[in-house]
Amino acid sequence: MKKLLPLLAAASLAFASSFAVQAAEGDAAAKKAPTAQQNKMKTCNAEAGEKNLKGDERKAFMKECLSANKQARQQDKMKACNADPKAKALKGDERKAFMKECLSAQPAA
Structure with missing residues (x-):
């Protein structure tokens, strides 16, 4: 025992x-x-910070960003930028610079 x-x-x-x-x-x-939602929140928060959004403007942006399908928005931007007559006229580095500026522009809501 x-x-x-x-x-x-x-x-x-x-x-x-x-x-x-x-x-x-x-x-x-x-x-x-981190979960997918946490990653999305981090990304949207960073974008809002880059744009220096405050108050109601920031809340509206975060709401749209968190609920939006980012890939679909990016594809829509690509289509719109490629359809721009200016994009069709440019070649090489000028086109690359135009596309970069166009794709980084705030989307039309």
């Missing part, structure tokens, strides 16, 4: 410590991988 009690205590301590390590690893993994 005297040998059984320390053995049980050691076994329970080992179990408890392994459980604590697994829980800590699970928490660390959950904290490291």
